[in-house]
Amino acid sequence: MTERLGELLLALLIALGAAINHWAAAGAMFGCCFFLATPSTTVGWGRVGLGMFSFGIGYAAGIFLYGGGPPFNEKAMFVSGGLSAIAAGAWASLGKAIDKSGPLPPWLSDILDRVPFLKRQERSGDDNIG
Amino acid sequence: MDNIDSLLWGTRAALHLATFLIVASYHDTGARFRLEVTTVAICLCGSSGALGMLAVTRWTPGRFGTEYNLLFLLFVLAVFVIVVKSKGNVAKMFPRIPWRYRP
Numbered sequence: 001m002t003e004r005l006g007e008l009l010l011a012l013l014i015a016l017g018a019a020i021n022h023w024a025a026a027g028a029m030f031g032c033c034f035f036l037a038t039p040s041t042t043v044g045w046g047r048v049g050l051g052m053f054s055f056g057i058g059y060a061a062g063i064f065l066y067g068g069g070p071p072f073n074e075k076a077m078f079v080s081g082g083l084s085a086i087a088a089g090a091w092a093s094l095g096k097a098i099d100k101s102g103p104l105p106p107w108l109s110d111i112l113d114r115v116p117f118l119k120r121q122e123r124s125g126d127d128n129i130g
Numbered sequence: 131m132d133n134i135d136s137l138l139w140g141t142r143a144a145l146h147l148a149t150f151l152i153v154a155s156y157h158d159t160g161a162r163f164r165l166e167v168t169t170v171a172i173c174l175c176g177s178s179g180a181l182g183m184l185a186v187t188r189w190t191p192g193r194f195g196t197e198y199n200l201l202f203l204l205f206v207l208a209v210f211v212i213v214v215k216s217k218g219n220v221a222k223m224f225p226r227i228p229w230r231y232r233p
Binding site: 043 | 155175180
């Protein structure tokens with residue numbers, strides 16, 4: 001009975017391994033560690049959630065751009081790693097800003113200023129001076 | 131032979147994932163940002179996680195028994211011991227004593 005269970009688990013593991021895009025998964029796993037760049041921002045389960053979030057984003061991006069297989073495309077690893085790292089870094093910075101109720105990081109507010117509908121409004125009183 | 135292969139493969143995957151978890155779970159509220167420590171931490175943690183993921187998802191029975199993989203397993207074991215000794219604190223891995231010879 002135990003041998004059967006072992007064989008079943010082994011078969012499940014091999015089937016899972018064959019179904020997963022391993023390049024995308026490896027890239028996303030690498031990228032989700034980028035929260036270590038700001039280690040004081042996340043603690044405990046928050047860190048686990050952030051890791052899972054960035055892993056999911058990275059893996060999904062790899063599958064989206066280089067889906068299909070096996071054999072899988074190795075380029076998925078770079079896409080997944082990059083997007084996962086960006087997601088982890090941005091989300092950690094955003095979380096820190098929200099926690100401290102402080103201003104957004106300058107690089108993030110610069111990016112947001114370039115999005116038309118998120119652009120900060122000029123103060124109306126400024127034009128009336130003079 | 132297949133059993134030994136599986137055991138070695140599983141050991142390597144477990145060591146990779148354990149290294150990843152130990153480094154990723156380290157937290158110090160008073161830690162200050164140092165570029166070299168952060169870079170090494172991300173490289174160590176990320177590559178361990180990625181290699182562990184590859185080892186799990188690309189496992190094939192009877193494919194371990196090469197000298198390369200055996201040597202790599204020893205290397206991974208050495209890294210794991212260093213990580214355990216420093217309790218996941220990468221900054222602790224950097225020596226504080228001056229390493230240059232000063233007469």
